Amino acid sequence: xxxxxxxxxxxxxxxxxxxxxxDRVIERLIGEGRWGRIxxxxxxxxxxxxxxxxxAGVLLGGPGAVAGRDSAAHLHGWLKREPDPITxxxxxxxxxxxxxxxxxxxxxxxxGGEPPRTRPAQTIVDLAAASSADELTTxxxxxxxxxxxxxxxxxxxxxxTPRLPHRRLLxxxxxxxxxxxxxxxxxxxxxxxxxxxxxxxxxxxxxPTGEYQTDAWYPDYGVIVELDGAAYHRGTARDRDLQRxxxxxxxxxxxxxxxxxxxxxxxxxxxxxxxxxxxxxxxLGTPTRCSRCKVLDPPP
Numbered sequence: 001x002x003x004x005x006x007x008x009x010x011x012x013x014x015x016x017x018x019x020x021x022x023d024r025v026i027e028r029l030i031g032e033g034r035w036g037r038i039x040x041x042x043x044x045x046x047x048x049x050x051x052x053x054x055x056a057g058v059l060l061g062g063p064g065a066v067a068g069r070d071s072a073a074h075l076h077g078w079l080k081r082e083p084d085p086i087t088x089x090x091x092x093x094x095x096x097x098x099x100x101x102x103x104x105x106x107x108x109x110x111x112g113g114e115p116p117r118t119r120p121a122q123t124i125v126d127l128a129a130a131s132s133a134d135e136l137t138t139x140x141x142x143x144x145x146x147x148x149x150x151x152x153x154x155x156x157x158x159x160x161t162p163r164l165p166h167r168r169l170l171x172x173x174x175x176x177x178x179x180x181x182x183x184x185x186x187x188x189x190x191x192x193x194x195x196x197x198x199x200x201x202x203x204x205x206x207x208p209t210g211e212y213q214t215d216a217w218y219p220d221y222g223v224i225v226e227l228d229g230a231a232y233h234r235g236t237a238r239d240r241d242l243q244r245x246x247x248x249x250x251x252x253x254x255x256x257x258x259x260x261x262x263x264x265x266x267x268x269x270x271x272x273x274x275x276x277x278x279x280x281x282x283x284l285g286t287p288t289r290c291s292r293c294k295v296l297d298p299p300p
Contacts, residue, residue, distance in 0.1 A: 001045065003015060003019075004045045004046070006114060007052075007055045007059075007114075007115070008046065008049055008051040008052040008054075008055050008115075009044050009045045009046025009047070009049070009052050009055075010038060010042060010043070010044055010052050010053075010055035010056045010059060011042070011043050011044075011045065011059075012041060012042055012043075012059040012060075013026070013041040013042070013043070014041075015059075016043065026043065030043070038052070038053070038056045039056060039060060039097075039099065040097065041060075042056045042059055042060060044056075050082040050086075051115065053086055053101055053102075054067050054071060054075070054086055054115045055115045056101075056102075057086050057088040057101070057102040057104075058088060058115050058116055060088070060094070060102070060104075061088045061089075061090040061094060061104060062090065062091075062092065062094070063091070064090070064091035064092075064108060065088055065089065065090045065091070065116070066088070066089050066109050066110075066111030066116040066117055066118050067086060067087065067088055067089075067111075067115060067116065067117040067118070068087045068088065068089045068105065068109060068111075068117065068118045068122075068123065068126055069083075069087040069118075069123070069126050069127055069130070070083040070087065070127065070130075071083045071086045071087045071088075071117070072087075072111075072117035072118045072123040072126075073123055073127060073139065073143075075113065075115065075117045076117065076120055076123060076143065076146075076148055077146055077148070078139055078142045078143045078146065078148075079139075084101070085100060085101055085102050085103045086101060086102050086103070087102075087103045087105060088102055088103070088104050088105070089105050089106075089107050089108070089109040089111075089118065090104055090105070090106055090107075091106075091108040092106070093106060094106070109122060109126075110122070119153075120143060120148050120149040120153065121149065121150070121153035121154045121156065121157045122157055124136075124139065124140060124143065124149065124154050124157075124170070125154060125157050125158060125161065125164070125170065127139065128166040128169055128170045128173075129165065129166055131169075133169060133172065133173060133187070134184035134187060134188075135184075136169060136170070136173045137173045137176050137177060137181060137183075137184065137187045138183060138184055138187075140154075140173050140174060140177045141177050141181065141182045141183065144177055145182070151174045151177065151178055154170070154174060155174065158170060158171075172191075173187075176190055176191065179204075180204030180205065181204075182204075182205070183227075185227045185260050185263060186204070186215060186227055188263045188264060188267070189215075189216070189225070189227055189258065189263050189267075189270075192263065192264075192267035192290075192292075193258075193263060193267045193270050193271045193274070194216075194271075196267065196271070196288075196290035196291075196292070197267075197268070197271035197272075197275070197287045197288055197289075197290055197293075198285065198286070198287055198288035199271060199274060199275060199278070199285075199287060200218060200220070200221075200278065200283060200285065202216035202217050202218045202225065203216075203217045203218075203219060204216060204217075206219075208224065208248060208251065208253055209247060209248065209251055211244075211247065212244045212247070212248075214226065215227045217253075218278065218281075220282070220283075221278050221281035221282050221283055222252055222253045222254060222281050223253065223254050223255075223256065223274075223277060223278060223281055224248055224253055224254070224255045224256070225255075225256050225257075225258060225274065226241070226245075226255055226256070226257045226258070227258055227259075227260075227263070228257055228258065228259050228260070241257075254277065254281070256273075256274065256277060258270055267290075267292065268290065268292055268293045271287055271290075272287065275287040
């Protein structure tokens with residue numbers, strides 16, 4: 001029962017027999033309703049839960065089996081939702097009746113933890129195949145912020161994986177997070193507005209007055225860019241934005257607010273406008289044309 005508690009109430013037949021409990025006693029416990037069946041040869045001693053199903057999948061997978069992909073990401077604390085089906089990597093060919101609760105993938109993966117899951121860097125590499133650029137950057141940013149992922153570990157796994165179809169996507173996502181991007185909107189601003197048009201590099205998540213963190217602060221020019229992911233703000237959220245903008249203005253810092261729609265549909269216009277504002281605040285550089293630019297007029 002101590003082992004059962006460690007495994008969220010899941011036990012395999014082999015484990016039970018190894019502790020001296022016979023098949024006859026197992027059937028009696030099930031008949032009395034004290035135990036239940038999760039799958040063939042896997043029993044539960046507690047009510048059903050997602051973690052219990054992960055343990056059941058690992059027990060079905062046998063020695064070396066680990067949870068992977070989004071299931072591992074949830075166990076690492078990066079994803080809020082409980083993935084369904086649960087992905088289990090197994091080291092050998094597995095003869096298991098098809099079941100919607102699990103997806104068994106034949107591929108050896110080192111892992112650890114309880115329940116066993118792929119290591120953080122390997123989890124990121126495995127997830128790249130099923131993620132968009134925005135999703136992958138957000139995931140890496142979240143994992144890095146939690147302190148459970150080091151980008152250099154991901155690069156080592158990539159270097160040790162000769163055939164990696166999504167290498168370019170992973171490399172770009174790692175570069176963006178290393179540069180300070182923490183969300184899809186910040187990623188697109190950094191890539192499509194800032195870098196694509198040769199604009200100065202701001203400080204990210206910095207606090208000009210020591211009271212509020214900002215998305216992008218250009219201290220040499222007294223300009224802040226705030227990236228508003230929501231379509232609009234109401235009530236106290238909007239009041240807080242106005243209060244923050246007013247505080248910065250009192251300290252001689254102008255705030256420009258940019259929305260998701262502006263960054264994703266008209267990044268060149270955003271870049272042109274920002275370049276003009278930066279010029280008025282002392283920037284002497286010249287914005288460059290990106291591959292999407294039709295006309296990039298010099299700032300007034």
